[in-house]
Amino acid sequence: xxxxxxxxxxxxxxxxxxxxxxxxxxxxxxxxxxxxxxxxxxxxxxxxxxxxxxxxxxxxxxxxxxxxxxxxxxxxxxxxxxxxxxxxxxxxxxxxxxxxxxxxxxxxx
Numbered sequence: 001x002x003x004x005x006x007x008x009x010x011x012x013x014x015x016x017x018x019x020x021x022x023x024x025x026x027x028x029x030x031x032x033x034x035x036x037x038x039x040x041x042x043x044x045x046x047x048x049x050x051x052x053x054x055x056x057x058x059x060x061x062x063x064x065x066x067x068x069x070x071x072x073x074x075x076x077x078x079x080x081x082x083x084x085x086x087x088x089x090x091x092x093x094x095x096x097x098x099x100x101x102x103x104x105x106x107x108x109x
Contacts, residue, residue, distance in 0.1 A: 013045035014106050025098040028084060031091035032059070046107055053103060057087060064088065071108075074100050 018040035021027045032040055039060040044053055051071040057064050065088050077085070078096050085094050 011046050011048075012107060013043055016042045016044065016102075018042075021094075021102075024102065026094055026102055027092070028095050029093040031088070036060075044103070044106070051108075053107070055087070057092065069099075071100070071103060074103075 018027065018030070018032075018037050021042060030037070030040065036059075041058045043056045043058065045056075046052075047054055047068065053069050053071070054066060055069055056066045067087060069085075074085070074096055078100060083096055085096055085099065086092065087094065
């Protein structure tokens with residue numbers, strides 16, 4: 001018998017630059033001076049719970065916010081006609097539908 005350990009699945013994490021998420025339509029607004037946008041990045045990672053993701057926002061490699069998003073909640077908000085979600089106390093606005101698309105493309109294949 002092998003030692004009854006469950007095999008842990010590898011947690012996938014992806015780093016996105018501001019420019020990529022803006023081009024993909026995910027970021028609608030961010031309250032950062034234009035000259036500093038190159039310093040903004042997002043790290044999205046899976047959690048141990050399927051359909052739940054940690055989103056960390058970085059400015060110049062310093063984490064400024066970390067939130068947990070549930071795909072089911074995003075889908076429900078989209079179904080109810082809500083098109084935006086805010087981070088950083090409203091200083092960053094994301095498009096829910098395009099965020100769902102990114103999550104599906106990178107994590108739920």
